[in-house]
Amino acid sequence: MTQTSNTTQFSDTELSQRREFDRSRPRERDASKDLIGSDRVEGTDVYATDGEKIGHIKKLMIGKRSGRVEYAVMSFGGFLGIGEDHHPLPWEALDYDESVGGYVVNIDKDRLREAPRYSETDEPTYDQEFGQRIYAYYGVLY
Amino acid sequence: MTQTSNTTQFSDTELSQRREFDRSRPRERDASKDLIGSDRVEGTDVYATDGEKIGHIKKLMIGKRSGRVEYAVMSFGGFLGIGEDHHPLPWEALDYDESVGGYVVNIDKDRLREAPRYSETDEPTYDQEFGQRIYAYYGVLY
Numbered sequence: 001m002t003q004t005s006n007t008t009q010f011s012d013t014e015l016s017q018r019r020e021f022d023r024s025r026p027r028e029r030d031a032s033k034d035l036i037g038s039d040r041v042e043g044t045d046v047y048a049t050d051g052e053k054i055g056h057i058k059k060l061m062i063g064k065r066s067g068r069v070e071y072a073v074m075s076f077g078g079f080l081g082i083g084e085d086h087h088p089l090p091w092e093a094l095d096y097d098e099s100v101g102g103y104v105v106n107i108d109k110d111r112l113r114e115a116p117r118y119s120e121t122d123e124p125t126y127d128q129e130f131g132q133r134i135y136a137y138y139g140v141l142y
Numbered sequence: 143m144t145q146t147s148n149t150t151q152f153s154d155t156e157l158s159q160r161r162e163f164d165r166s167r168p169r170e171r172d173a174s175k176d177l178i179g180s181d182r183v184e185g186t187d188v189y190a191t192d193g194e195k196i197g198h199i200k201k202l203m204i205g206k207r208s209g210r211v212e213y214a215v216m217s218f219g220g221f222l223g224i225g226e227d228h229h230p231l232p233w234e235a236l237d238y239d240e241s242v243g244g245y246v247v248n249i250d251k252d253r254l255r256e257a258p259r260y261s262e263t264d265e266p267t268y269d270q271e272f273g274q275r276i277y278a279y280y281g282v283l284y
Contacts, residue, residue: 015232060180067211067233
């Protein structure tokens with residue numbers, strides 16, 4: 001699995017250095033055409049890399065002070081038989097694909113099946129350890 | 143009006159310097175308890191400083207790449223007789239007040255009445271000039 005090797009090829013030291021570099025850069029504002037309404041994100045379908053629909057975006061988790069979207073929470077539509085379970089995805093893991101009209105997550109279904117998930121009533125603790133684990137799972141720098 | 147003097151006491155040069163400084167700082171991630179779901183933001187009431195309810199949050203405008211919430215779009219509930227008009231507010235202008243169970247915007251109703259607004263079908267161009275104007279109106283650094 002390409003995804004797996006992506007997440008394991010950096011040592012902790014390397015990841016830490018990349019993280020420092022990433023955080024030292026200012027976060028630029030996006031230009032006009034690159035803003036999107038939360039109402040348009042919510043409900044949008046999510047696809048695996050093979051083009052199969054996996055679920056849809058249920059909500060976004062936002063830093064109250066920073067105003068930064070930390071996670072897009074994907075809800076399964078019963079596709080894997082797990083009802084209303086929620087998968088927190090890093091915002092950076094979502095690529096909008098106009099040809100399918102939804103977000104494509106660069107991860108295969110087998111790996112997604114094992115991804116961290118929570119029942120609708122069991123909100124996870126969104127602390128730093130959690131963030132690093134989730135982001136690493138999807139091969140995105142936290 | 144305190145709000146007015148806040149927005150006019152800095153020269154363009156000073157604002158530019160403060161902006162550079164602000165952008166050069168990394169945007170920290172919020173700790174666990176400081177994350178909030180977009181579904182909990184949307185629909186939350188917005189109050190003026192005198193405690194009067196002004197409207198509610200309709201949606202958030204988010205940078206597609208940055209994942210940064212640029213605006214919270216407030217919808218009037220007919221309070222000023224202007225129906226479904228939308229007011230884009232800087233995220234930083236919203237302070238959640240537990241005692242009222244909603245967001246308080248540090249601006250008085252008269253000034254809010256004159257704030258930039260748009261009909262539901264007339265989406266503004268969220269470019270840099272627009273951002274600077276909106277943020278300045280609410281006394282927040284863009």
